[in-house]
Amino acid sequence: MLKWTIIFLVVAIIAGVLGFGGIAAGAAGIAKILFFVFIVLFVISLIFGRSRL
Structure with a gap:
């Protein structure tokens, strides 16, 4: 998901x-x-990861 955000951010800047x-x-x-x-x-x-401890 972060990969797509970075790709669209670079396209927007260009x-x-x-x-x-x-x-x-x-x-x-x-x-x-x-x-x-x-x-x-x-x-x-984060929330669900902490609740499993």
Whole structure:
């Protein structure tokens, strides 16, 4: 999941540098969504990982 976030972040940065506003906004939006999903899954895994101890 983190791999996809990094890929979309790099695509958004490259598109932003080249000036393709629509592509940059789309890729950045996907990167944000994947980032927050990854953070939520990480927190959930921490909580359930600690409850098993």
